[in-house]
Amino acid sequence: MNRETTNRLRFVIEDIIPPILRDSALFRWAAQLAWGNHITHLATFRERAPFLSPDEYAELYRNHPRVHEGTDNSAACIERISESVLGTSVCDIGCGTGALLSHIRLVRPDVTQLTGVDFVIDDASKLDGIEYVAAKVESLPFGDGEFDTVICTHVIEHILDYRQAIAELRRISRRRVIIVVPREREYKYTFNPHFNFFPYTHSFLRAVHPVPEIYACEDIGRDIFYREDRPVDI
Template sequence: MNRETTNRIRFVLEDLLPPVVRDSRLFRAAAKLVWGEHIVHLAEFRARAPFLSEAEYEALYRKHPRVHAGTDNSSACIRRIAGAIEGDSVCDVGCGTGALLKHIQASRPDLTRVTGVDFVVDDAGSLPGVEYIAARIEDLPFADGAFDTVVCTHVIEHVLDYRQAIAELRRIARRRLIIVVPREREYRYSFNPHFNFFPYTHSFLRAVHPVPAIHVCEDIGRDIFYCETVENEGARVGSLAAAAA
C-alpha cells in the first residue's frame, strides 16, 4: 500500500468519524478484526510512553507490521525533498529501508556523501555509496554541521523527547534541514505507534520553535513538509523559494 492510499483512509478515520466513535470500544472491536490484539498493544504503548524501557520500545517496533511498501513518503513529498537538497552531503535520519535515499541519489547523482541513520538498520537495503549507522536520533554520533542537508521523515511523531531530537537534527545540519511528519489527530485507538500529533501546520511550527526566518511549512496531502535554511546561509533565500515553487 502506498502513502497516497493510506492518506485517503486516514481522512475518513480521522476527519469524518467523530471522536466519540474513534475512542469507543466499538471502534476497537472493528480495528481488532484487522490487526488483532496489536491495536490494543499500540494504545497501551502510547499510554505508557513516559515509562517505556528502550527494550520495550524496540520490541514493539520490531513487531509492528510495515504498512507502506518501501517508504512512508508520498510521491509528492519525495519530489519536494529531492528538490530541496542543498550541498554535497546528505544524512537521512530514520532512513528505514533506505528507499528515500534511493530517490535522493537518483535525483542528485553528484552527492559525495550519503548517510542513513536508524536505531535499527537491519531493514536497510544495501545501496551503493550509502553508509548506514545505527544510532538514536536524540544522540547522533556526528560533529556539528557534519552534513549540508539533513532529512528526517516520519520520525518526530515517534520520539518522546522530540525537542531534543530536533535540536540534534539542527546541530548536524550545516545548510538545510528537512522534516516531514503526518498531519493527524490523536485518538485512543490508531494503527501506528505515534507519540506526537500535529493536526495543523502551525501545530508543528510550535514544535520546532524557535522557527528561523527562512523556512517553508505546508500541508502536502495530509503530510506536513517543513524545510529550514540555517540562518547563516541567508544568501540561499532564492534557492529555498525555488524549492517551494
C-alpha cells in the same frame, strides 16, 4: 500499500468518523477485525509512554506490522525533498530501507555523500554509495554542521523527547533541515505507534520553536513538509 492509499484511509478514519465513536469500544472492536490485538497494544503503549524502557520501545517496533512498501513517504513528498536538498552531503535520519536516499542518489547526481541513520539498520538495502549508521536521533554520532542537508521523515512523531531530536538535527546540519511528519489528530485507538500528533501546520511550528527566519511549512496530502535554512555562521 503506498502512502497515498493510507492517507485516503486516514481521511475517512480521522476526519469523517466523529471523535465520540473514534475513541469508543465499538471502534476498537471493528479495528481489531482488521488489525488484531495490536490496536490495543498500541493504546497501552501510548498510555505508558513516559515509563517505557528502551527494550520495551524497541520490542514494539520490531513487532509492529509494516504498512508501506519501501517508504512511508508519498511520491509528492519524495519529489519535494529531493528538489529541496542543498549541498553535496545528505544525511537521512530514520532512513528505514534507504528508499529515499536511493531516490536522491538517482535524481541528484550532484550529491556525493549519502548517509542513512536508523536505530536498527537491518532493513536497509545497503546499496553502494550509501553509508549506514545505527544510532538514535536523540544522540547522533556526528560533528556539528557535518552535513549540508539533514532529512528526517516520519520519525519525530515517534520520539518522546522530540525537542532533543530536533535539536540534534539542527546541530549536525550545515545548511538545511527537512522534516516530514503526518498531519493527524490524536485518538485513543490508532494504527500506528505515535507519541506526537500535529493536526495543523501551525501545530508543528510550535514543536520546532524557535522557527528560524527562512523556513517553509506546508500540507502535502495529509503530511506536513517542513524546511528550514540554518544560520550562515554555522
